[in-house]
Amino acid sequence: MISWRSELNRLLIILLIALLVGLLIQRPTLAILAALTYYCGHNLFQLRKLALWANSQRQTSAPPESSGIWGGIFDSFYRLQRQERLASDYLKSIINKAQESSAALEIAVVLINKQGTLDWWNSASEQLLGIRYPNDRNQAVTNLIRDPRFAEYFHHENYSSTLRLEALGVSARTLEFQIALFGEHEKLMLVRDVTQLHRLESMRRDFVGNVSHELGTPITVIKGYLETLIDHFDELPQRWHKPIEQMRSQSQRMENIVRDLLVLTSIETRATAKHEDSVDAGELIAEISSDTQALIAEKKHRFIVDCPAGIKISGQRSELYSAISNLVINAVKYTPEGGSITIRGALVEGDLRLSVADNGIGIDAQHIPRLTERFYRVDPSRSAETGGTGLGLAIVKHILVRHDGELLIESTLGSGSSFTARLPAGRITQT
Numbered sequence: 001m002i003s004w005r006s007e008l009n010r011l012l013i014i015l016l017i018a019l020l021v022g023l024l025i026q027r028p029t030l031a032i033l034a035a036l037t038y039y040c041g042h043n044l045f046q047l048r049k050l051a052l053w054a055n056s057q058r059q060t061s062a063p064p065e066s067s068g069i070w071g072g073i074f075d076s077f078y079r080l081q082r083q084e085r086l087a088s089d090y091l092k093s094i095i096n097k098a099q100e101s102s103a104a105l106e107i108a109v110v111l112i113n114k115q116g117t118l119d120w121w122n123s124a125s126e127q128l129l130g131i132r133y134p135n136d137r138n139q140a141v142t143n144l145i146r147d148p149r150f151a152e153y154f155h156h157e158n159y160s161s162t163l164r165l166e167a168l169g170v171s172a173r174t175l176e177f178q179i180a181l182f183g184e185h186e187k188l189m190l191v192r193d194v195t196q197l198h199r200l201e202s203m204r205r206d207f208v209g210n211v212s213h214e215l216g217t218p219i220t221v222i223k224g225y226l227e228t229l230i231d232h233f234d235e236l237p238q239r240w241h242k243p244i245e246q247m248r249s250q251s252q253r254m255e256n257i258v259r260d261l262l263v264l265t266s267i268e269t270r271a272t273a274k275h276e277d278s279v280d281a282g283e284l285i286a287e288i289s290s291d292t293q294a295l296i297a298e299k300k301h302r303f304i305v306d307c308p309a310g311i312k313i314s315g316q317r318s319e320l321y322s323a324i325s326n327l328v329i330n331a332v333k334y335t336p337e338g339g340s341i342t343i344r345g346a347l348v349e350g351d352l353r354l355s356v357a358d359n360g361i362g363i364d365a366q367h368i369p370r371l372t373e374r375f376y377r378v379d380p381s382r383s384a385e386t387g388g389t390g391l392g393l394a395i396v397k398h399i400l401v402r403h404d405g406e407l408l409i410e411s412t413l414g415s416g417s418s419f420t421a422r423l424p425a426g427r428i429t430q431t
Helices: 004-024 028-054 068-103 123-129 148-156 195-231 238-269 281-295 317-333 365-370 380-386 392-402
Strands: 108-112 118-121 163-166 174-182 186-193 277-280 302-306 311-315 340-348 351-358 406-412 416-423 428-430
Touching: 004 028, 004 068, 028 068, 108 123, 118 123, 123 186, 148 163, 148 174, 195 238, 238 392, 277 281, 277 317, 281 302, 281 311, 281 317, 281 340, 281 351, 311 317, 317 340, 317 351, 317 392, 317 416, 365 406, 392 406, 392 416
Parallel strands: 302 340
Antiparallel strands: 108 118, 108 186, 163 174, 174 186, 277 311, 311 428, 340 351, 351 416, 406 416
16 A cells, blocks of 8 residues: 555655756746646546546446555555455345244244334244235334234333234134344344144143032032031041041142132133222231231231331232232241241332241242242142142232232242232322
């Protein structure tokens, strides 16, 4: 590359030669003026070549040839052009691979720009959503997926959870939508066919519900006869007392399991009610505390209740009572006699947090992620002792999800546990 110093030396040499020629012809001023005119004309000519190249096919044609500093400039443009082509080819190959791989997916992949219109989609999108190329390009996605629930999900921009819808025109197909934000408020939408999974879930709920209903009657009969036998213990041999007591205990446990299964199935299958109650959080906590203490007075637990007045929750009172009551009963079961249980309500950044804390045996951290699974127990051998069904926390989780909330669990082995029901600010009012 020719440096600016070399170009200045070249200009000085031209002027010096022009001066010598001018002295020979006794016209030095005219000679220097002619040299400067030539130099300026040469540069203007090179500048014109650069402008013509820049305004024409500069992406496909090479820069013009020249010498001196202009040759260096054109060579620099040529190197930049080559680098740009290599980077462009690399990006094109990556995009082609991404498009080819996404075309092989059974999941629909749709790119949506910040205006909410379609930029690109794979072939699975045409099958699942009926999008057609090129007719639907730059069409608003809400015009193509005409469902009020999708429009609300899309515009609300709370994409932490997925949305399930029945496919338009195909009543037997269920689609699951998931959207992620990226770039300058652009969106990536993934859609998959979950029809089979949806059917399996429905079959599972129906099976559990039917079995629970069918087991209810024989368990009631067995329990009734056992209670009759217990009422006539004095007429039975002593060796039968313990087996009958154990049978009654196990029948009561089975009855509790069937009851909780029916509650859980009802929560899963019941649609969200259009009418919601305005539930006073303080009154709800006080009622649950009073009812629980009446049931377990023999354990002599100390209850601490703390909740600010005037906090209202929008939701189903019976379900909220069930959720918090399950947390309190769970704390009672795993807190030794004479222990303390704290039920507290507090507003944190607009959200309401109803927590139930105890100083019981605590839970090892490895078990916490699985506590809300059906029938999961930290120590299966304790189920008979505590009378637990393994369904209480699953019920709590489903109720909170129905109320747009979540269950937060903190525990240290040997130091107690804290279960917190977080309800969003949109369901909370304070008077």
